[in-house]
Amino acid sequence: MQSRRKFIKTAAISSVALSLESFIGEPAKSYAKSIPNKPLVISTWKNGIAANDAAWKILSSGGRALDAVESGVRINEANPEDQSVGYGGRPDRDGVVTLDACIMDENSNIGAVAFLENIKHPISVARAVMEKTPHVILVGKGAFDFAIENGFEYQNLLTEKSKEQWYEWLKKSDYKPKANIENHDTIGMLALDSSGNLSGACTTSGLAYKMHGRVGDSPIIGAGLFVDNEIGAASATGHGEEVIRIAGSHTVVELMRQGRSPLESCEEAVKRIVKSLNKRGKNIADYQVAFIAVNKNGEYGAFAIQKGFNYAIYSNHGNNLSDSKYLI
Numbered sequence: 001m002q003s004r005r006k007f008i009k010t011a012a013i014s015s016v017a018l019s020l021e022s023f024i025g026e027p028a029k030s031y032a033k034s035i036p037n038k039p040l041v042i043s044t045w046k047n048g049i050a051a052n053d054a055a056w057k058i059l060s061s062g063g064r065a066l067d068a069v070e071s072g073v074r075i076n077e078a079n080p081e082d083q084s085v086g087y088g089g090r091p092d093r094d095g096v097v098t099l100d101a102c103i104m105d106e107n108s109n110i111g112a113v114a115f116l117e118n119i120k121h122p123i124s125v126a127r128a129v130m131e132k133t134p135h136v137i138l139v140g141k142g143a144f145d146f147a148i149e150n151g152f153e154y155q156n157l158l159t160e161k162s163k164e165q166w167y168e169w170l171k172k173s174d175y176k177p178k179a180n181i182e183n184h185d186t187i188g189m190l191a192l193d194s195s196g197n198l199s200g201a202c203t204t205s206g207l208a209y210k211m212h213g214r215v216g217d218s219p220i221i222g223a224g225l226f227v228d229n230e231i232g233a234a235s236a237t238g239h240g241e242e243v244i245r246i247a248g249s250h251t252v253v254e255l256m257r258q259g260r261s262p263l264e265s266c267e268e269a270v271k272r273i274v275k276s277l278n279k280r281g282k283n284i285a286d287y288q289v290a291f292i293a294v295n296k297n298g299e300y301g302a303f304a305i306q307k308g309f310n311y312a313i314y315s316n317h318g319n320n321l322s323d324s325k326y327l328i
């Protein structure tokens with residue numbers, strides 16, 4: 001048991017660290033080193049606020065980061081107004097909603113589904129892949145059959161609203177995913193629980209009007225999500241092809257391993273994407289990619305190619321939306 005003196009000392013140091021955090025808006029590095037900022041959950045885009053609420057219920061009662069991220073992102077998967085995730089997601093160019101998701105825990109257990117149709121909660125199917133199969137990724141019909149066998153229900157995911165928008169798109173059939181609007185609300189969520197363990201989840205219906213069969217970064221461990229419980233975790237949103245090209249989330253975590261802060265690591269990964277776009281003669285203004293990251297101490301950061309990306313962070317100071325730093 002903790003002695004009374006030690007308890008008072010720890011409580012006093014904690015309150016200094018916490019008030020410092022509220023003063024400068026981000027965890028103070030030197031304090032965070034010895035007193036981790038936990039529990040904590042961070043997720044992409046403003047829809048992350050509602051997802052964080054659900055995750056926080058688990059984290060604040062001492063629950064596991066893995067359970068928190070799964071239940072957090074399920075909120076977005078079920079929300080038809082979130083048109084980049086789960087039910088109500090925008091379809092591919094053939095009018096089919098296809099879902100990608102992955103999950104990773106503190107022991108490097110991983111599970112993913114890709115090109116999955118007619119199942120509302122791909123993240124829970126990904127978790128079932130992780131826990132009930134000898135594999136790490138199931139795709140398409142195989143993933144669907146596995147989901148049905150494991151008690152998930154068939155559901156038509158194409159809402160009237162998404163169908164109307166697709167009809168409208170078909171008039172020109174012009175595939176140009178635009179930065180920040182219309183097709184970048186994938187939710188990537190990272191959590192640090194009160195035991196100090198990290199987990200992450202990422203789920204999406206992918207880029208709107210993609211080719212049938214296209215899989216993005218979101219279900220690819222190392223691209224859309226990566227967790228190393230000794231170091232930190234990262235997740236991505238935006239043009240998945242660019243994230244995959246640099247193994248984005250793994251790159252962010254490796255940069256943190258080399259001693260960079262979460263913010264610096266996200267920035268460096270974004271710069272590598274920009275370098276690769278430049279090399280291929282692409283117009284950077286047409287692309288958006290953003291990373292979020294958290295380290296073992298609960299320091300966090302985010303960085304995007306372009307202005308307009310935001311992320312939600314829930315710590316002991318409440319659930320807040322922050323604008324990400326960006327390159328251009």
Ligand code: ASP
Pocket residue numbers: 084183184185186204205206207215216217218236237238239240241
């Ligand atoms: N990264 C996702 C994909 O490429 C899209 C997104 O972030 O909304 O499928």
